[in-house]
Amino acid sequence: MRIRPIAALSVAALSAVLLAGCAGGANPNATPTPSTSGAAADLCAAAAPSGAATESITVEGEVGEKSTATFEAPLEVEELQSTVVSEGEGDPVAAGDLVTYALTAFSAETGEELGSFGYDDAPVLPQQISGDNPLGQLLGCATPGTRVVAAFPATEQGAAEVYVVDLLEVVPNAAWGEPVEPTEGLPTVELAEDGAPTVTLPEGDAPTEFEKATLKEGDGPVVAAGDGVLVQYHGVSWDTGEVFDESWGGAPFSFTAGSGVVQGFTDAVVGETVGSQVVAVLPPAVAYGEGEINDADLKGQTLVFVVDILGVQPAETPAQ
Incomplete structure (x- = not known):
């Protein structure tokens, strides 16, 4: 039940x-x-x-x-x-x-x-x-x-x-896990004193496939598809280099993994542990779709997200 x-x-x-x-x-x-x-x-x-x-x-x-x-x-x-x-x-x-x-x-x-x-x-x-x-x-x-x-x-x-x-x-209001050696070729991330990230994009073309790397490895439960998740996030367009959205400066964002967000955002957190920070590169296929680049709806753009995983609520929770 x-x-x-x-x-x-x-x-x-x-x-x-x-x-x-x-x-x-x-x-x-x-x-x-x-x-x-x-x-x-x-x-x-x-x-x-x-x-x-x-x-x-x-x-x-x-x-x-x-x-x-x-x-x-x-x-x-x-x-x-x-x-x-x-x-x-x-x-x-x-x-x-x-x-x-x-x-x-x-x-x-x-x-x-x-x-x-x-x-x-x-x-x-x-x-x-x-x-x-x-x-x-x-x-x-x-x-x-x-x-x-x-x-x-x-x-x-x-x-x-x-x-x-x-x-x-x-x-904590930001990921608290142990730092992990950065993955070569992916965007680099620097953190402010409060944990807010700044992303530096590498030179060269954007990846054509979804990629992610763990920057901090937390000690909490693993996120599964269908779970409720609480995160801080910071989003940058690879195409423009601009920050297009973030939760920093406001309340953390809660969502159901697999519902209400683009596929790549779910892929960024599933399989990761609470307390972790990940950086993920989302090509248009797992972001806002292919097509002519459009700043208004991010269509055609490759996106970079830095996501701090602060909590999880399992999809299947037994009654008390």
């Missing part, structure tokens, strides 16, 4: 509140547009207040493992509330950080468990946290290892619900 997507797990609040805040970023398959980022609101001030509803809930279980929430049902929830159950350690998260989290959902009407995700056998993609997105409103400027219990009021879409949310860890 597969766990349903985040948007389907909790119709009343989870889709509207959490999924709305998931990292999206730019889209390397879309018409190039400038990257933008949301306001970095104060996380501490953004946290929802504790209240009578959440303070009446008893939570049992270890942080990072599925929990139980016991309360007198139906639980009266008039506004969004969030109460810290246990505090973690280390530095508080900051606006713009990528974080991993886990969640167990319960019906406020009956106390019945509705589902869960984010635990070891049901991982989800990291999410960028800020004071103006829902995850920031639940966790505020918490430290990794913190657990909160949150209560959402009923909406037109569904009944009130209770969530136990664990802030697991902060994920």
